[in-house]
Amino acid sequence: MTYRVDLTERAARNLRHIYQTIDAEGATQARAWFNGLEQAILSLDEHPSRGAPIPEGSNLRHLLHGRGRHRYRIIYAVDEANRVVTVLHVRHGARDAFMPDQPDDTVTGS
Secondary structure (H helix, E strand, O other): OOOEEEEOHHHHHHHHHHHHHOOOOOOHHHHHHHHHHHHHHHHHHOOHHHOEEEOOEEEEEEEEEOOHHHOEEEEEEEEOOOOEEEEEEEEEOOOOOOOOOOOOOOOOOO
């Protein structure tokens, strides 16, 4: 059985910002990378618990996408009872720890 994958407004803003920052509109390789990021998010509908638990919250997990300096963390929560995955934030892997309650519109490295 699959899970529904929801994005918070914050996560949707993160994706829009990443798309613009990497110039996915104008660069084929950047667009392909971004499409892979979106596919990674959508893939959480199957086996969402495969992402590692994170120290920022005991009920939060993350899935990594990309390599080296292009690695991003997809931070999400899983509601097993309702079979819903909520993507909270998509952030550059080099950034400081995620603060769930702190507003944050930037997604570039620290």
